[in-house]
Amino acid sequence: MLTVVIIFLFFAILLYFLLGGADFGAGIIELFTSTDNKQRTRSTMYQAIGPIWEANHMWLIIAVVILFVGFPDIYSKMCTYLHIPLLIMLLGIIARGTAFAFRNYDAIKGERTQMLYNNIFVYSSFLTPLFLGIIAGSAISRQIDFEATDFLSAYIFSWLNWFSVAVGLFTVTLCGFLAAIYLVGEATDEFDVKRFIKKAKVLNMAAFFCGGLVFLAAETLNIHMAHWIFGNPVSLTAVIAASISLILLWVTISRGKKQIARVFAAFQVSMILLSVGYTHYPNFIMGKNNKNLSLLTNHATSKTIDDLGIALLIGSLFILPSLFYLFYSFRGKTNHE
Amino acid sequence: MNDFLAARSQMALSLGFHIIYSCIGMVMPVFMAISHYKYIKTQNPVYKNITQAWSKGVAIFFATGAVSGTMLSFELGLLWPKFMEHAGPIFGMPFSLEGVAFFIEAIALGFFLYGWNRFNQWFHWFTGVLVGVSGILSGILVVSANSWMNSPSGFDYVNGQYLNIDPMRAMFNGAWFSESLHMTIAAFSATGFAVAGIHALMIYRKQNIEFHTKAFKIAIIFGAAAAILQPLSGDISAKHAAKRQPAKLAAMEAYFHTQTYAPLIIGGIPDTAAKKVNYAIELPGLLSFLVNDNFKQEVKGLDTIPIKDQPNVAVTHYAFQIMVGIGMLTMLIGVLYFIALWKKRSWLSKTWFLKLFIIATPLGFIALEAGWTVTEVGRQPWIIQDVMRTSEAITPMPGIQYSFYLFSFIYFTLSLAVIFLLQRQIKMVPELYDVK
Numbered sequence: 022m023l024t025v026v027i028i029f030l031f032f033a034i035l036l037y038f039l040l041g042g043a044d045f046g047a048g049i050i051e052l053f054t055s056t057d058n059k060q061r062t063r064s065t066m067y068q069a070i071g072p073i074w075e076a077n078h079m080w081l082i083i084a085v086v087i088l089f090v091g092f093p094d095i096y097s098k099m100c101t102y103l104h105i106p107l108l109i110m111l112l113g114i115i116a117r118g119t120a121f122a123f124r125n126y127d128a129i130k131g132e133r134t135q136m137l138y139n140n141i142f143v144y145s146s147f148l149t150p151l152f153l154g155i156i157a158g159s160a161i162s163r164q165i166d167f168e169a170t171d172f173l174s175a176y177i178f179s180w181l182n183w184f185s186v187a188v189g190l191f192t193v194t195l196c197g198f199l200a201a202i203y204l205v206g207e208a209t210d211e212f213d214v215k216r217f218i219k220k221a222k223v224l225n226m227a228a229f230f231c232g233g234l235v236f237l238a239a240e241t242l243n244i245h246m247a248h249w250i251f252g253n254p255v256s257l258t259a260v261i262a263a264s265i266s267l268i269l270l271w272v273t274i275s276r277g278k279k280q281i282a283r284v285f286a287a288f289q290v291s292m293i294l295l296s297v298g299y300t301h302y303p304n305f306i307m308g309k310n311n312k313n314l315s316l317l318t319n320h321a322t323s324k325t326i327d328d329l330g331i332a333l334l335i336g337s338l339f340i341l342p343s344l345f346y347l348f349y350s351f352r353g354k355t356n357h358e
Numbered sequence: 359m360n361d362f363l364a365a366r367s368q369m370a371l372s373l374g375f376h377i378i379y380s381c382i383g384m385v386m387p388v389f390m391a392i393s394h395y396k397y398i399k400t401q402n403p404v405y406k407n408i409t410q411a412w413s414k415g416v417a418i419f420f421a422t423g424a425v426s427g428t429m430l431s432f433e434l435g436l437l438w439p440k441f442m443e444h445a446g447p448i449f450g451m452p453f454s455l456e457g458v459a460f461f462i463e464a465i466a467l468g469f470f471l472y473g474w475n476r477f478n479q480w481f482h483w484f485t486g487v488l489v490g491v492s493g494i495l496s497g498i499l500v501v502s503a504n505s506w507m508n509s510p511s512g513f514d515y516v517n518g519q520y521l522n523i524d525p526m527r528a529m530f531n532g533a534w535f536s537e538s539l540h541m542t543i544a545a546f547s548a549t550g551f552a553v554a555g556i557h558a559l560m561i562y563r564k565q566n567i568e569f570h571t572k573a574f575k576i577a578i579i580f581g582a583a584a585a586i587l588q589p590l591s592g593d594i595s596a597k598h599a600a601k602r603q604p605a606k607l608a609a610m611e612a613y614f615h616t617q618t619y620a621p622l623i624i625g626g627i628p629d630t631a632a633k634k635v636n637y638a639i640e641l642p643g644l645l646s647f648l649v650n651d652n653f654k655q656e657v658k659g660l661d662t663i664p665i666k667d668q669p670n671v672a673v674t675h676y677a678f679q680i681m682v683g684i685g686m687l688t689m690l691i692g693v694l695y696f697i698a699l700w701k702k703r704s705w706l707s708k709t710w711f712l713k714l715f716i717i718a719t720p721l722g723f724i725a726l727e728a729g730w731t732v733t734e735v736g737r738q739p740w741i742i743q744d745v746m747r748t749s750e751a752i753t754p755m756p757g758i759q760y761s762f763y764l765f766s767f768i769y770f771t772l773s774l775a776v777i778f779l780l781q782r783q784i785k786m787v788p789e790l791y792d793v794k
């Protein structure tokens with residue numbers, strides 16, 4: 022059952038990245054859209070994520086619940102040492118979620134209130150994935166010091182370092198890239214399609230750049246990324262697969278096959294996560310002085326893991342088909358409501 | 359403000375905020391489903407308008423409930439990591455199932471809000487029902503997690519170790535039924551009265567009378583029925599609390615001295631130092647009766663409990679008085695409504711009658727917050743009754759007061775924003791839904 026639970030955990034994190042991440046990305050794109058086109062971006066985006074955005078964010082809850090039920094040690098250590106970035110991420114989630122709902126459901130569409138909602142929405146769309154990335158980066162950065170006694174090294178330097186920040190920026194660009202590719206498939210007229218393709222290109226370049234930044238920043242902490250990624254066959258294969266799918270993605274887009282391009286984009290990002298995840302598995306948190314928290318040893322008793330696994334399996338019988346039907350029903354159609 | 363007080367206040371603030379949205383998220387879908395059903399059956403467009411107007415309000419509440427809930431699932435660890443480290447694997451079962459229920463709720467909500475004119479109307483109706491059912495289910499589940507903190511079971515606590523963990527037994531702990539029942543009824547009563555009050559105000563102002571009268575009726579039938587059931591379920595809760603947590607019961611009643619023919623103490627100002635209650639009404643024997651079903655049997659007072667294991671008596675007592683007072687009042691209003699409905703139809707349009715409901719708008723939610731204060735403050739100093747103290751659970755990170763100030767500001771702003779938006783929804787009713 023432990024394997025089942027771990028698979029669900031990774032699955033939830035991956036889906037949060039692919040679906041929730043694309044939601045963030047949509048806001049990031051809006052942030053970098055010229056004022057003239059903002060309204061167009063917004064309405065395409067609303068079509069794309071309106072019905073599903075609430076569900077997309079449930080993956081985060083599932084991941085958190087799996088962590089605190091199945092891996093309480095890992096959850097409570099993360100919450101302690103990464104308290105501050107988690108708090109900032111939560112602020113982002115609160116601001117973003119409410120601003121998104123408010124701007125659509127405000128009965129009076131006043132210019133100034135809408136401006137306010139928009140601003141909150143786009144900036145928090147940037148902030149949230151930045152800190153998600155920082156948290157993910159910190160978890161594997163070997164900077165969390167479980168023995169630290171002073172405030173700065175226990176609660177600040179655990180996450181404030183070049184590597185974590187670079188991972189944060191990389192996350193932002195990946196989210197934006199994903200969203201741009203999804204929106205290409207969602208847009209209905211030629212002008213918007215062109216616009217989103219251009220955005221996707223820019224963000225693709227930015228992601229390359231930030232990816233390089235991650236490699237460089239890793240060196241400052243004596244983390245040898247190259248060894249992590251090229252040192253084992255699975256990660257290496259995943260990286261190669263990611264590169265190939267990126268090429269295929271641009272080929273399909275230039276041929277106008279927008280739906281297939283989405284699949285490649287999702288595949289590419291999944292491969293990047295797989296390659297990083299696999300090198301560290303089974304460690305979930307890598308702390309200072311080789312104090313690691315591993316999924317295979319720091320888990321709850323087997324009775325709890327069994328019950329959790331059963332709950333997740335039964336739950337997914339209900340969730341996956343209905344979620345699939347939700348996506349299917351609302352794919353690329355205009356809204357009536 | 360020290361870190362401990364700040365952490366407790368932040369937890370209380372976040373839960374007190376979340377509970378309002380979650381109650382509305384549990385109950386409004388039920389109201390919507392009824393009005394939607396009436397629309398499909400009668401084809402009267404007023405019912406469709408009510409459903410759509412409500413669903414816009416609910417979308418706002420739902421978003422706020424979802425983000426504050428996400429906040430909570432991290433906050434448990436951010437503020438109480440030592441608690442979660444041990445409790446997570448034990449009381450996690452309801453949370454995992456709750457995750458599933460939320461997920462279904464979120465999916466169904468997507469279908470419901472965006473599904474007008476798109477699906478078979480009964481399928482569309484059903485997705486609305488599903489939102490309500492899974493909302494109520496998640497409410498019951500999360501309350502059974504809380505009741506585990508009051509009535510820990512499903513593990514053996516030996517020398518500081520948590521052994522033989524059985525999550526299913528922890529979920530169905532001794533208090534889950536009474537707490538979940540009382541909470542679910544409370545959600546219906548609070549939301550029912552709040553919604554009915556707003557529509558009563560609109561009828562009183564003579565705006566869109568047909569729309570508001572129909573909406574009022576749906577809401578108040580549930581609110582009134584729940585308010586009548588509430589004292590019964592509260593009595594069950596009190597009996598359970600007396601067995602499980604004598605300190606909590608004694609604090610609720612400000613009952614200092616163990617005695618036979620124990621009196622029920624109503625109102626008054628508890629003086630903890632002098633161990634007495636000033637200016638209270640005492641009804642001899644009634645507490646014995648409420649707890650044991652006979653007037654004589656002894657009830658344990660605070661004198662049987664070491665000072666260091668006692669909760670704050672004044673807060674618990676006042677909160678309990680507020681809850682019960684409002685419980686009695688809303689029950690009375692509920693009875694009046696049914697009398698009007700069955701015998702005195704003429705009351706329904708009388709000004710005094712409408713005013714009664716307008717005044718009652720916030721009462722249910724006040725009682726709800728007071729009730730949670732009783733439960734949570736009454737459990738102190740324990741975070742897990744008789745197993746772990748709240749002070750042992752707190753995060754080692756200093757400076758929690760700043761995060762408390764920050765969140766007070768955020769929740770305050772969000773509350774204002776929601777009230778502002780709701781007001782605009784109501785203001786737009788005549789323009790959007792005027793069917794003459």
Ligand code: HDD
Pocket residue numbers: 508533536537538540541543544545547548588589591592593595596597598599606681682683684685686688722723725726727728729730731732733734736
């Ligand atoms: C509309 C709200 C409302 C109303 C009118 C009442 N209650 Fe209540 N009460 C709650 C809302 C609530 C609550 C907020 O939902 C609580 C907190 C925890 C729980 O399970 O329910 C609660 C808790 C609670 C507890 C503590 C249970 C525990 O800690 O285990 C007791 C003893 C009562 N109630 C008793 C009553 C009585 C005798 C009432 C008589 C009228 C009453 N309540 C009305």
Ligand code: HEM
Pocket residue numbers: 366367369370373374376377434438441500501503504727730731734735737738740741748
């Ligand atoms: C939504 C309704 C709830 C409200 C309004 C509420 C209210 C409160 C209050 C007032 C406190 C502070 C008590 C004090 O320190 O004196 C508190 C503490 C706490 N509550 Fe609740 N509570 C609710 C439900 C829950 C649930 C469902 C859980 C968990 C499953 C929970 C877990 C906690 C924890 C962990 C603390 C902090 C430790 C403590 O003070 O004992 N609460 N809550």
Ligand code: HEM
Pocket residue numbers: 075079082376377379380381382383384419420421422423424425426427428429430431434460461463464493494496497498500501504
């Ligand atoms: C008695 C206390 C509580 C009740 C009755 C309750 C009930 C609910 C309900 C009905 C919802 C659905 C959202 C809505 O309709 O607005 C919700 C949302 C949520 N609640 Fe609570 N809750 C309680 C306390 C908690 C606690 C203590 C936690 C965290 C550990 C929590 C976590 C969540 C989460 C994560 C969501 C968002 C789910 C979504 O996105 O749909 N809740 N809650």
